[in-house]
Amino acid sequence: MSNSQESKEYVLKMAKEHDVKFIRLWFTDVLGMLKSFAITVEELETALEEGMGFDGSSIEGFARIDESDMIALPDPDTFRMLPWRPREHQAVGRMFCDIVKPEGTPFEGDPRYVLKKTLKRAADMGYTFYVGPELEYFYFKDSKGTEVLDAGGYFDMIPLDMATDLRRESVLALEKMGIAVEYSHHEVAPSQHEIDVRYTDALTMADNVMTYRLVIKQIALNAGVYATFMPKPLFGENGSGMHVHQSLFKGESNAFFDRSDSYNLSQTAKYYIAGLLKHAPEFTAITNQWINSYKRLVPGYEAPVYLSWAKRNRSDLIRVPEYKPGREKATRAELRSPDPACNPYLAFAVMLAAGLEGIEKKYELPAPIEENVFEMTEAEKAERGIGTLPSSLNEAIKLTENSELVRRVLGEHCFKAFLENKKLEWDKYRIQITEYELNRYLPIL
Numbered sequence: 001m002s003n004s005q006e007s008k009e010y011v012l013k014m015a016k017e018h019d020v021k022f023i024r025l026w027f028t029d030v031l032g033m034l035k036s037f038a039i040t041v042e043e044l045e046t047a048l049e050e051g052m053g054f055d056g057s058s059i060e061g062f063a064r065i066d067e068s069d070m071i072a073l074p075d076p077d078t079f080r081m082l083p084w085r086p087r088e089h090q091a092v093g094r095m096f097c098d099i100v101k102p103e104g105t106p107f108e109g110d111p112r113y114v115l116k117k118t119l120k121r122a123a124d125m126g127y128t129f130y131v132g133p134e135l136e137y138f139y140f141k142d143s144k145g146t147e148v149l150d151a152g153g154y155f156d157m158i159p160l161d162m163a164t165d166l167r168r169e170s171v172l173a174l175e176k177m178g179i180a181v182e183y184s185h186h187e188v189a190p191s192q193h194e195i196d197v198r199y200t201d202a203l204t205m206a207d208n209v210m211t212y213r214l215v216i217k218q219i220a221l222n223a224g225v226y227a228t229f230m231p232k233p234l235f236g237e238n239g240s241g242m243h244v245h246q247s248l249f250k251g252e253s254n255a256f257f258d259r260s261d262s263y264n265l266s267q268t269a270k271y272y273i274a275g276l277l278k279h280a281p282e283f284t285a286i287t288n289q290w291i292n293s294y295k296r297l298v299p300g301y302e303a304p305v306y307l308s309w310a311k312r313n314r315s316d317l318i319r320v321p322e323y324k325p326g327r328e329k330a331t332r333a334e335l336r337s338p339d340p341a342c343n344p345y346l347a348f349a350v351m352l353a354a355g356l357e358g359i360e361k362k363y364e365l366p367a368p369i370e371e372n373v374f375e376m377t378e379a380e381k382a383e384r385g386i387g388t389l390p391s392s393l394n395e396a397i398k399l400t401e402n403s404e405l406v407r408r409v410l411g412e413h414c415f416k417a418f419l420e421n422k423k424l425e426w427d428k429y430r431i432q433i434t435e436y437e438l439n440r441y442l443p444i445l
Helices: 005-017 041-050 111-124 162-176 202-222 267-287 344-361 378-383 393-401 404-430 435-441
Strands: 020-028 034-040 052-055 069-074 091-100 128-140 181-186 192-197 226-228 242-250 306-310 316-319 333-335
Touching (some): 005 041, 041 052, 041 069, 111 344, 242 267, 267 306, 267 404, 344 404
Antiparallel strands (some): 020 034, 069 091, 128 226
8 A cells, every 4th residue: 555645746636526515534543443533624734744642542452541632644545435425615635644653653452554564564474465254234113123124035025125225335335435246135034135345456355344334324214214234133034144255366366276186176265275174263352253153153044154165065165166267366265254243354364364374384274174074973073073163252362362473463562452352241141130031031030
C-alpha cells in the first residue's frame, strides 16, 4: 500500500470533486468492532499528513488510562464515498486508519498492524497472500427476535421478496465502494443469504470485510429490517460461516499449483494446508470468537469440525476446490471453520501464520478423507487420527492461551487483551440460567 504524496493528493482532489463535507475515519478494536469518528473536509489535509489524535482508553483492547493518547493515520488508498449518504454539498467519504503512538511508531494493539506484520513475513519469504471469504448472514424483522423474512432454501429463486431487493441494493453499494462481487444467492437456512466478494490481497480484504458487514447492516436498516452476522441465531438450522479461500502467489504465478500432482497441489500448498490443520484448534478462539460460534461448530449442519481435508467433502475442515484446466490461478485451499463475526485482520493473520509455519517446518500433510467423517465411529476416527476443533469458547481459550504461534502473531499486547476479554465473556455466560435449564430441570428437580 502506498502512502505516497500522489495518493494524498488524489484524496484531496476526490473530496473536492465530490463535494465532500465529512470524512469518517475507520479503525477496528481487538474484537473486530468497527470504530469511527468524523472530521470535516477542512481537516483532511492535516489528517493525511499528521493523523488525528483520539483517546484510546475506552476502545476495547487498546490502552490503559495512562497511555491513552493515540493517533489515527488515514490510509489514503482506502478513500471511498459512502453511497447511502447525501450527494449534494454534504457527501461523506471514509478511510481506514492505522493506529500509531504519539511518537509515530505503530501501536501493537491495532489489529490492522497485526495483519501487516504477518503479511511482511510472507513477503520476506517471497509470497503475496490472497483470500476470498464467503460471508453468510441472516435478515430478521428486527434486532429483538428471529422472525424470518422468507422460508427459502439454498439457491432458491423465491418470488421477488424483500430480501432479493436488499441483496441487490447491497451488491450495488459494495461495488460503488470498489468491492468486486462474484455471486449473491439465498443460503440453506430460511432468511439466510450470502454475497461472495472477489478474492484480493489479505489487507484489502480485511478492510473489505469490515465494509461489507457495515453495508449489509446499513442497507437492511434503511429498509426497516435487521441483518445479523451472529454465527447461529436459529436452533435446528445451519449457522452462518465465513469460508476463507486462500492461496499464496509468487509474482504472477500461483505457488499452490502443480500440474503433475494428482490433486494439482504443489508441495508448498501441501505444507500450507498441513500448517492449517495442525494449528487450527489453537487459533479457533480467533476465527470463532463468540460463545455463540460454538453452537454452529457442531457435527451436522454442514459445519466443519473435523481436522481433515478433501476435494469434495463438506464435513472436512479444509476443502480443495477441484482444479479446472487453464485456471491455475484458481487453485486454493478453503478453510471452512471461521464465522463472519470474527475480527478479519486477526483471523487472516493467524491462518497465514499457520500456513507459513507448515511451509517453514515442512509439515507432512495427512491423506485426504473423502468419506463422510460425520458418519464414522469414534474408533474409526481415532484409527485415522482425525481430531476435532474445540467445542466451546472455554476450550478454545485454553488452547489459544498455550499457543506459541498465536502469541507470536498477535504480539503480547493484542494476545493478552483478546484473551482477557474472552475469559470475561465466558465467565458472564457461565453464570446465566437459561430457558433450557428452567424447562428441563424445574419440573423434575
